[in-house]
Amino acid sequence: MQNTDHEFRSRCSIARSLELLGDRWTLLIVRDLMWHGKHTFQELQTSEERMPTNQLSQRLKRLIHWGLVTREAYQDRPVRYRYELTGKGRALEPLLLQIMRWGHENLDGGLYDPVQKTTVSAGRC
Amino acid sequence: MQNTDHEFRSRCSIARSLELLGDRWTLLIVRDLMWHGKHTFQELQTSEERMPTNQLSQRLKRLIHWGLVTREAYQDRPVRYRYELTGKGRALEPLLLQIMRWGHENLDGGLYDPVQKTTVSAGRC
Numbered sequence: 001m002q003n004t005d006h007e008f009r010s011r012c013s014i015a016r017s018l019e020l021l022g023d024r025w026t027l028l029i030v031r032d033l034m035w036h037g038k039h040t041f042q043e044l045q046t047s048e049e050r051m052p053t054n055q056l057s058q059r060l061k062r063l064i065h066w067g068l069v070t071r072e073a074y075q076d077r078p079v080r081y082r083y084e085l086t087g088k089g090r091a092l093e094p095l096l097l098q099i100m101r102w103g104h105e106n107l108d109g110g111l112y113d114p115v116q117k118t119t120v121s122a123g124r125c
Numbered sequence: 126m127q128n129t130d131h132e133f134r135s136r137c138s139i140a141r142s143l144e145l146l147g148d149r150w151t152l153l154i155v156r157d158l159m160w161h162g163k164h165t166f167q168e169l170q171t172s173e174e175r176m177p178t179n180q181l182s183q184r185l186k187r188l189i190h191w192g193l194v195t196r197e198a199y200q201d202r203p204v205r206y207r208y209e210l211t212g213k214g215r216a217l218e219p220l221l222l223q224i225m226r227w228g229h230e231n232l233d234g235g236l237y238d239p240v241q242k243t244t245v246s247a248g249r250c
Contacts, residue, residue: 010174011235012250013228014156014221015149020232021224024140024147031139049135088231095227096139098220099146103138106213107145110136125137 020066021092025051026059027099030085030092031125033069039082040074063089100125145191146217150176151184152224155210155217156250158194164207165199188214225250 008016021027032038032047044056051059060083063069068089071081104111110125133141146152157163157172169181176184185208188194193214196206229236235250 008232008234012153012156012173013225013232013234013236014250015153015174016232016234017224017228018149018152022147022149022152024143027143027147028137028140031137048137049140091231092227095220095223098223099142100138102216102220103142106216107133107138107141109133109138109141111138125139 020062020068023059025049025055026063027092027096029056029059029063030068030089031096033083033085034090034093034096035125039084040080041083044083068092145187145193148184150174150180151188152217152221154181154184154188155193155214156221158208158210159215159218159221160250164209165205166208169208193217 006019008019010016028047028049028051029044032044036047038044038046041056041060044060045051045053060069060071064071066088068086069083070086071083073079074082100109100111103109131144133144135141153172153174153176154169157169161172163169163171166181166185169185170176170178185194185196189196191213193211194208195211196208198204199207225234225236228234
């Protein structure tokens with residue numbers, strides 16, 4: 001299911017993007033899927049930010065609905081899913097890097113280098 | 126007042142940035158201050174997205190608190206303010222451009238060119 005049935009409030013690409021990404025959690029899920037090898041619900045729950053279970057569940061559904069994430073059952077009884085970014089989801093990497101850079105320079109956070117897989121200052125992302 | 130008294134939930138620069146920017150409105154205010162010459166409360170209220178007054182008021186206060194925006198009275202009785210981005214606020218331009226690009230490529234929105242001051246496809250930002 002893609003986003004073609006969604007009524008956007010604006011023709012601006014920034015406003016549109018924020019309808020999907022504009023909250024405290026969604027881009028952290030994308031971060032964990034993209035760089036931290038977290039692919040199950042349990043793994044995604046273990047982030048430093050301690051995302052509430054219901055928020056994680058709702059955000060994952062939305063990411064799937066919008067075609068940024070796919071899920072595949074890897075176990076029956078109980079059924080468990082593995083989550084992966086699609087191309088549209090992976091295309092958020094430059095945006096994540098820009099947010100990280102701004103936060104690093106202005107809010108004193110850590111700067112994780114996804115290429116080297118290392119943290120280049122105190123803290124980490 | 127700067128953000129030194131704020132207790133961040135995470136050392137990750139992305140999570141920190143989202144504590145300030147992670148909602149549907151804040152980056153649209155930054156967009157309007159940065160590119161659209163909107164500098165008064167009245168002007169900022171006229172965006173296509175029709176931001177509710179109380180949200181605009183609260184977000185502006187937060188942006189001032191965090192040192193991304195300054196305000197200066199330009200009129201008494203009633204007092205009216207002019208809002209401007211600080212250097213820290215203007216440093217969000219590459220991030221805005223990345224969000225716009227992603228939205229344009231993936232959500233079919235408009236792509237505004239802030240250098241040419243033109244819209245290069247249907248819609249606008």
